Amino acid sequence: MKEKLLTTREASQQLKLSEKELIDLARTGLIPHFKLGGEFLRFKQQDIVRIRREIKKYNLPHRKVQRWERIKEFLYFHDFYLIASALIIGLLWILIRDFS
Numbered sequence: 001m002k003e004k005l006l007t008t009r010e011a012s013q014q015l016k017l018s019e020k021e022l023i024d025l026a027r028t029g030l031i032p033h034f035k036l037g038g039e040f041l042r043f044k045q046q047d048i049v050r051i052r053r054e055i056k057k058y059n060l061p062h063r064k065v066q067r068w069e070r071i072k073e074f075l076y077f078h079d080f081y082l083i084a085s086a087l088i089i090g091l092l093w094i095l096i097r098d099f100s
Helices: 008-015 019-027 045-057 067-099
Strands: 034-036 040-042
Touching: 008 019, 008 045, 019 067
Parallel strands: none
Antiparallel strands: 034 040
16 A cells, blocks of 8 residues: 655644745755655655654754744745735626626
């Protein structure tokens, strides 16, 4: 049976890190990862468990992710969809206004 790879969000939740912190750690090579399509990061469950044990072993404090950080991450990962939605709504408003 194939092992399911974890997404960035799933791995960050298990490690109690922000997604940006996890991506930065993966880029520096501290966390083993795979790139799908040259862009999307995926992680093996066993690697995340090992990293989590190391974090506990060295007694590194878990940092609680602040609300503004979550909002910033949401905007960072979803900016294209938000801009596209705003453009579509604006164009629809113009079309509806012109036909009224």
